[in-house]
Amino acid sequence: MNISKNEQRVLHALAQGGRILYERGPNGRVTEVQCYTREGYMLENCTLDVFAKLRRKRFIESLNSSPYRISEKGRRNVRAQLDNR
Template sequence: MNISKKEQRTLHALAQGGKITVLKQGSKIVVAECYTRDGFHLVDCELETFNRLRRRGFIVSNGGKPYRITRSGLAAVRAQLDNR
């Protein structure tokens, strides 16, 4: 499956325990911010990237909680070394 570098970085951060929080204006999502499990803000996650991941079913929000990665998202992300 073709996934851009920004989508790969976002999915990798989510696979390690990150989350995406959204800011809504009415029913429309205006801002989507991705945070790693350590609490750092991921700059590569933009609204366009968020919409593509959500449309493909790689991320989902349950009960108004932040967006997390799904099983199909885990299958789509390529393994990367963790440079800690």
């Protein structure tokens, strides 16, 4: 499956224990996303477009209104890196 560089960067951060915090608007749609690594740094590559693509491909999921994390399908599709755990 074709995954862009920004999508890969976000998936790697999530695979290492990161999370995506989101805010919903009055209509219930996600209006703002912020991706954090497990160390607490914020990724600038995580935009609403990248978030929507990852969600559409079901690479990320949120259970019980918790922050978005990588799904099992996302773990299978992320490319291996030396620093990936």
